[in-house]
Amino acid sequence: xxPRCYIFAVSAALCIATLLCSHGAPVSPTGAxxxxxxxxxxxxxxxxxPQQHCCYDNxxxxxxxxxxxxxxxxxxxxxxxCPWSFTRxxxxxxxxxxxxxxxxxxxxxxxxxxxx
Numbered sequence: 001x002x003p004r005c006y007i008f009a010v011s012a013a014l015c016i017a018t019l020l021c022s023h024g025a026p027v028s029p030t031g032a033x034x035x036x037x038x039x040x041x042x043x044x045x046x047x048x049x050p051q052q053h054c055c056y057d058n059x060x061x062x063x064x065x066x067x068x069x070x071x072x073x074x075x076x077x078x079x080x081x082c083p084w085s086f087t088r089x090x091x092x093x094x095x096x097x098x099x100x101x102x103x104x105x106x107x108x109x110x111x112x113x114x115x116x
Contacts, residue, residue: 053077069094070112081112090114 040047043055053060054077066073069081070092082101084093094110095101105111 068115070114072110072112074110084111 041050041055042048043053043060044058046060048055048060053062055061056065056076061076063075063077065076067076067081070090072081072092072094074081074094078097079094080097080099080101082093082095084091084101084105091114092112093101093105094112095103095106096108099106
């Protein structure tokens with residue numbers, strides 16, 4: 001290797017090392033760009049973070065949100081309230097979200113009577 005090539009190779013290596021090891025301020029996206037970089041899901045016309053919220057009845061709600069189902073309380077992001085009447089008294093069943101209300105009752109379901 002000629003001295004001229006050696007000097008060029010060393011200079012190029014130093015430039016690359018300087019660029020790779022520079023301690024400039026990190027660039028973080030803001031505004032709409034930040035939204036594209038994170039995992040978000042749509043609920044109607046709104047975006048939400050599925051680790052903090054869910055879509056319930058076309059509205060963004062927190063994961064801890066609860067609602068009444070007869071005399072029971074159910075977590076709207078994880079469960080659903082299904083009408084279940086075989087007697088004169090109205091009965092409800094809380095099922096795991098994703099299960100159809102028409103499925104037979106399982107051991108995971110909670111039976112809730114109506115509030116008079």
